[in-house]
């Protein structure tokens with residue numbers, strides 16, 4: 001019983017068995033994602049406890065499947081077949097990636113996985129209550145429990161240098177805390193003086209245009225039009241819902257859900273979070289459909305995922321060309337607020353650089369400083385150098401020293417991100433990696449298709465969309481993030497294109 005594969009060699013029976021085991025795990029994971037999506041959109045507060053139990057049960061089941069001795073034996077038996085196939089073939093990639101995941105997962109006992117899921121559900125509940133009360137103390141006991149659980153998870157996974165390393169390996173295969181810190185140091189050296197120089201030139205009210213009152217329903221319609229224009233498929237394969245902390249989830253390339261929030265006094269909040277999530281959604285809709293029930297049918301890493309959202313949110317959505325195209329459309333929704341505005345006015349308004357409290361609303365220049373401080377805090381938490389009881393003060397101190405501002409309450413401070421409802425190790429490095437990767441991919445796409453950015457002005461995003469489809473989306477999770485970047489752009493991952501982009505754009509904007 002064997003089938004012919006693409007390379008013409010005989011497909012061993014074990015390979016078919018492997019595919020069906022992996023498909024089952026993928027289906028169960030997607031079922032858990034549906035419960036998670038519902039939890040963060042429509043679940044009434046009373047349903048939270050039961051939902052936590054349901055998620056824990058499903059995640060435990062998935063974990064048992066992913067670490068079953070049967071799977072381990074199959075993977076072992078397929079080593080010869082893997083070596084006989086080209087490294088980038090579906091078959092060799094599937095075995096390689098499945099083995100990597102198996103080896104990582106098998107180190108964590110199932111009871112600990114279930115405990116983590118329970119603690120996360122309780123954490124989400126406590127976080128929502130704490131936000132209501134604007135008081136970190138309400139979340140603190142849950143965060144203490146989470147820090148303890150995550151500490152035991154990383155101990156079980158094992159690490160040599162940093163307790164963050166195994167968690168980074170889960171979301172960014174091949175990367176380490178040390179590599180992230182080196183990248184951050186390079187960025188910090190360039191961005192801190194740049195932000196300071198801009199502060200001396202900023203009149204302080206560049207964004208008044210987008211800070212008027214904008215009807216919430218119209219904001220959603222306007223944002224939807226923009227998202228459709230860049231290529232997110234709403235018609236058959238997507239939808240948008242409201243949430244506290246915008247996110248994207250996908251149950252298959254044909255069912256991708258994005259979410260947003262609306263602030264009636266800030267046009268940019270909903271608009272750019274929609275473009276951001278649509279960038280994630282476009283990636284999910286473009287993942288290889290034939291690999292959808294395998295570990296290859298997903299994003300290469302969180303950082304690569306984020307490169308797609310930052311690309312459409314910032315490099316495209318905050319470009320002058322985009323606003324030449326979209327301003328007349330936005331004006332149709334908001335004639336009163338935007339009729340007197342020129343393209344330059346809106347371009348400046350959506351690119352204001354100013355130290356701000358909320359990461360998701362931060363400009364492109366200061367954004368990475370928000371990431372660095374979170375990364376440092378969670379590293380200290382896991383290394384036992386910072387107790388959870390000191391987290392709020394440590395947060396405020398870093399805000400003061402990096403950005404020169406202090407949150408008025410914990411809501412705008414330490415409670416702003418949903419990530420720590422799963423404990424420290426929230427994967428924040430992926431955001432900065434995303435910014436850096438987005439710029440490098442965009443540079444390569446422009447080199448391959450001269451004049452590409454000029455076409456934004458006529459609403460033509462096709463060349464960029466297609467380049468990403470071919471070079472990034474279609475690969476699924478075959479390559480590690482740094483490999484993917486190198487294959488797609490022909491160059492190793494560096495901060496160079498990102499820093500060049502920032503200097504060019506903001507040098508012009510702020511003279």
Ligand code: ZN
Nearest residue numbers: 276280306309
């Ligand atoms: Zn994102």
